[in-house]
Amino acid sequence: MPSAPVIPQLRINEQRMKADFDELALIGATAEGGINRPALSVTDVAARAWFVNRLEESGLTLNSDGVGNLSGVLPCPNPDAPIFLIGSHLDSVENGGRYDGAVGVVAALECARTIREANLTLPTHLEVINFTDEEGSWFSFLGSLGFTGQITEEDLNDSKRDNAAFRLALTRLGLSDRDVLQAGRDLSRYCGFLELHIEQGDRLEQAQAQIGVVSRIVGRSTYNITFYGEAAHSATISPHRKKDALHGAVLFLNHLYGMVDNDFPAGMVNCGDMSVYPGAYNIVPSRVMLRVEIRHEVESVLREMERYLVDVAYDCAEALKLRMDAERIIHRPVANLSEAMKATIEQVCEEMGLRYMRLPSYAGHDGQILDRFIPSAMIFVPSVDGISHSPLEYTRWESIVTGANVMLQTLLRTVYGDVHAP
Amino acid sequence: MPSAPVIPQLRINEQRMKADFDELALIGATAEGGINRPALSVTDVAARAWFVNRLEESGLTLNSDGVGNLSGVLPCPNPDAPIFLIGSHLDSVENGGRYDGAVGVVAALECARTIREANLTLPTHLEVINFTDEEGSWFSFLGSLGFTGQITEEDLNDSKRDNAAFRLALTRLGLSDRDVLQAGRDLSRYCGFLELHIEQGDRLEQAQAQIGVVSRIVGRSTYNITFYGEAAHSATISPHRKKDALHGAVLFLNHLYGMVDNDFPAGMVNCGDMSVYPGAYNIVPSRVMLRVEIRHEVESVLREMERYLVDVAYDCAEALKLRMDAERIIHRPVANLSEAMKATIEQVCEEMGLRYMRLPSYAGHDGQILDRFIPSAMIFVPSVDGISHSPLEYTRWESIVTGANVMLQTLLRTVYGDVHAP
Numbered sequence: 001m002p003s004a005p006v007i008p009q010l011r012i013n014e015q016r017m018k019a020d021f022d023e024l025a026l027i028g029a030t031a032e033g034g035i036n037r038p039a040l041s042v043t044d045v046a047a048r049a050w051f052v053n054r055l056e057e058s059g060l061t062l063n064s065d066g067v068g069n070l071s072g073v074l075p076c077p078n079p080d081a082p083i084f085l086i087g088s089h090l091d092s093v094e095n096g097g098r099y100d101g102a103v104g105v106v107a108a109l110e111c112a113r114t115i116r117e118a119n120l121t122l123p124t125h126l127e128v129i130n131f132t133d134e135e136g137s138w139f140s141f142l143g144s145l146g147f148t149g150q151i152t153e154e155d156l157n158d159s160k161r162d163n164a165a166f167r168l169a170l171t172r173l174g175l176s177d178r179d180v181l182q183a184g185r186d187l188s189r190y191c192g193f194l195e196l197h198i199e200q201g202d203r204l205e206q207a208q209a210q211i212g213v214v215s216r217i218v219g220r221s222t223y224n225i226t227f228y229g230e231a232a233h234s235a236t237i238s239p240h241r242k243k244d245a246l247h248g249a250v251l252f253l254n255h256l257y258g259m260v261d262n263d264f265p266a267g268m269v270n271c272g273d274m275s276v277y278p279g280a281y282n283i284v285p286s287r288v289m290l291r292v293e294i295r296h297e298v299e300s301v302l303r304e305m306e307r308y309l310v311d312v313a314y315d316c317a318e319a320l321k322l323r324m325d326a327e328r329i330i331h332r333p334v335a336n337l338s339e340a341m342k343a344t345i346e347q348v349c350e351e352m353g354l355r356y357m358r359l360p361s362y363a364g365h366d367g368q369i370l371d372r373f374i375p376s377a378m379i380f381v382p383s384v385d386g387i388s389h390s391p392l393e394y395t396r397w398e399s400i401v402t403g404a405n406v407m408l409q410t411l412l413r414t415v416y417g418d419v420h421a422p
Numbered sequence: 423m424p425s426a427p428v429i430p431q432l433r434i435n436e437q438r439m440k441a442d443f444d445e446l447a448l449i450g451a452t453a454e455g456g457i458n459r460p461a462l463s464v465t466d467v468a469a470r471a472w473f474v475n476r477l478e479e480s481g482l483t484l485n486s487d488g489v490g491n492l493s494g495v496l497p498c499p500n501p502d503a504p505i506f507l508i509g510s511h512l513d514s515v516e517n518g519g520r521y522d523g524a525v526g527v528v529a530a531l532e533c534a535r536t537i538r539e540a541n542l543t544l545p546t547h548l549e550v551i552n553f554t555d556e557e558g559s560w561f562s563f564l565g566s567l568g569f570t571g572q573i574t575e576e577d578l579n580d581s582k583r584d585n586a587a588f589r590l591a592l593t594r595l596g597l598s599d600r601d602v603l604q605a606g607r608d609l610s611r612y613c614g615f616l617e618l619h620i621e622q623g624d625r626l627e628q629a630q631a632q633i634g635v636v637s638r639i640v641g642r643s644t645y646n647i648t649f650y651g652e653a654a655h656s657a658t659i660s661p662h663r664k665k666d667a668l669h670g671a672v673l674f675l676n677h678l679y680g681m682v683d684n685d686f687p688a689g690m691v692n693c694g695d696m697s698v699y700p701g702a703y704n705i706v707p708s709r710v711m712l713r714v715e716i717r718h719e720v721e722s723v724l725r726e727m728e729r730y731l732v733d734v735a736y737d738c739a740e741a742l743k744l745r746m747d748a749e750r751i752i753h754r755p756v757a758n759l760s761e762a763m764k765a766t767i768e769q770v771c772e773e774m775g776l777r778y779m780r781l782p783s784y785a786g787h788d789g790q791i792l793d794r795f796i797p798s799a800m801i802f803v804p805s806v807d808g809i810s811h812s813p814l815e816y817t818r819w820e821s822i823v824t825g826a827n828v829m830l831q832t833l834l835r836t837v838y839g840d841v842h843a844p
Contacts, residue, residue, distance in 0.1 A: 200655055233622055251676070270704065272705050285694060285695075
């Protein structure tokens with residue numbers, strides 16, 4: 001194992017990273033102070049062009065694939081050496097903030113530049129990546145699912161999506177269905193993935209911690225729940241004949257909101273959409289559709305929550321003489337992440353004298369897709385007031401610098417250590 | 423007061439009324455066995471043409487007005503005599519049934535023909551009317567509101583309606599805004615209004631009553647209730663920061679559904695529509711709009727229900743740190759109806775040996791608009807299984823015949839008696 005005596009003192013170049021961050025924040029900048037850079041949009045394409053220039057200026061070898069993941073490689077002398085992957089995403093939600101994704105991209109780029117400038121010869125190749133459509137404007141985790149070869153023809157023809165518009169958007173990157181299906185990398189070449197990201201919540205801030213060591217990325221299940229009643233004149237129907245689908249939905253949600261507080265305190269539930277048919281003030285609703293998602297950091301408990309959700313929906317329907325359908329439309333299992341890398345992050349924090357804590361990520365990240373194939377880890381930095389997916393999203397610059405230095409030290413220790421430890 | 427010795431034995435001509443009913447049910451007939459005759463539609467216009475023919479064949483004098491109310495008058499020798507009004511409506515809800523409205527029109531027509539055939543000279547004119555758009559396809563109670571001169575220019579420009587389409591539809595009757603605003607009759611000429619209608623509920627059937635004497639038409643208030651929260655990433659927002667507008671709406675409706683059972687057993691509540699914004703499964707709802715209506719047969723209790731509704735909405739918003747707006751968009755006061763006519767209907771039932779009962783109408787009817795100006799009454803006949811506003815709506819033919827004969831006898835006794843008794 002090569003020795004690296006200067007490593008513990010190595011730090012990234014704050015000014016250079018700040019210049020990158022500020023330039024990037026101008027691409028798709030909104031009047032409210034955020035950015036609008038949905039995947040495959042004109043602004044996303046502009047951000048990609050900017051990223052290509054930065055990678056080339058930094059002396060990295062450009063690389064891309066069939067889903068538009070864009071990366072630069074700092075090669076090591078042994079061409080057969082494994083590859084260590086760092087990075088995040090340039091895309092944003094509509095009217096999002098400047099920090100979500102961008103922080104991880106500029107920090108990864110800066111780590112590669114710092115290592116190259118220090119003339120370090122790593123025992124692995126180092127690849128700095130921008131994953132396509134992390135936010136799911138078109139296809140959730142398109143980049144990491146394509147990278148890991150998990151996209152099928154069925155996925156591309158999923159009728160829940162506007163596939164024609166998606167294909168048209170892909171042509172902005174010069175890509176077609178065929179490219180998407182062939183995007184998978186040789187995953188055996190990759191020895192690890194590390195991402196720096198803003199927390200998007202306020203637990204670090206509340207705990208006055210500077211660094212979050214992501215314990216797990218929570219699992220998520222999304223259901224379409226439909227209650228079926230019978231349309232009737234709202235005023236003349238006798239109470240004993242009434243079959244009000246909305247009443248069933250209200251009873252169900254009322255139980256569900258209580259479920260987390262009472263039975264699954266570490267869980268999360270959200271009903272983000274509801275449609276009522278036929279939708280007239282004087283007609284008893286005959287059909288109500290709900291979109292409900294639940295999240296938990298322990299896969300077996302997520303399954304329990306799923307059973308509870310379906311049972312409660314069934315009971316509420318039965319109590320009101322309604323019919324009910326529950327369809328699970330998305331399931332993303334819990335990602336446990338690399339215990340070795342978590343321990344390394346903590347060790348780095350100890351040595352740097354930083355306040356850190358372990359915490360699960362309730363938001364999804366590309367790491368949860370990669371973790372099944374490549375030992376993965378995430379470092380969080382605090383979000384002020386926990387605001388995210390908003391122009392008001394904010395993280396202090398010193399937090400980002402600290403996070404980037406923890407990332408640099410963690411990746412160095414990992415690649416110089418046992419890079420294959422899961 | 424003129425004497426009328428043959429009156430107590432006078433009965434309508436069942437066969438003739440049945441032929442009318444069956445012919446009318448063909449106009450706009452649907453495959454499911456109902457009718458589709460929304461106001462001002464092609465089928466409604468066809469039903470009006472049919473009605474004009476029937477009125478003329480029956481020797482009545484045609485009359486119409488600026489909102490398209492269509493009537494035939496059986497005049498009495500004294501031109502200055504008051505007018506007694508009978509009738510209902512030819513229009514239906516979309517995909518409605520054959521009985522709602524049509525029963526009252528053919529029965530009124532048959533009463534006039536029976537009186538004319540019997541060579542009775544009434545002390546009043548008798549006017550058989552079809553009111554426009556009772557069902558509110560365009561404008562709830564357009565006919566009776568126009569008849570009583572209650573439509574204003576503001577009403578016609580109400581931004582909640584597609585006014586351009588409404589004006590276009592009015593041209594099918596050759597009418598314009600100006601006609602609508604000038605539709606009001608000289609109400610001092612009218613001494614009473616009587617309508618036969620199906621119950622649309624199952625209370626008569628449950629009580630095995632043949633005739634319903636409508637005690638009151640319930641008052642109705644319709645509210646737009648809006649809860650305002652804050653959009654956020656559903657998974658990363660801390661519970662103590664979450665402002666979920668849908669949670670507020672669910673809490674509110676859960677209380678409201680219980681309100682009727684617990685505090686206002688004679689009341690009625692319906693939430694027929696709800697919209698959730700921005701409507702994504704992984705975003706905390708920032709805004710939820712509900713359309714809620716409440717009904718009660720006692721005006722002061724309706725007011726209490728209104729206060730309860732707004733208070734509960736406010737409390738639910740406050741409990742979850744949301745903002746709330748409540749806007750009353752419709753208020754139709756309780757119509758108490760003519761006590762004298764109610765008593766006459768009951769007396770007729772007694773003499774005919776019929777099982778009858780008093781009951782409020784939870785559905786709205788033109789009588790509630792007229793009752794403020796003209797002593798009004800309604801006779802209900804049973805709806806099988808209480809089904810209405812549906813192709814499955816059904817009332818037995820013998821019920822309709824019984825109802826028409828009660829109507830005939832009630833109107834005769836009323837016009838020969840003290841026609842002005844409120």
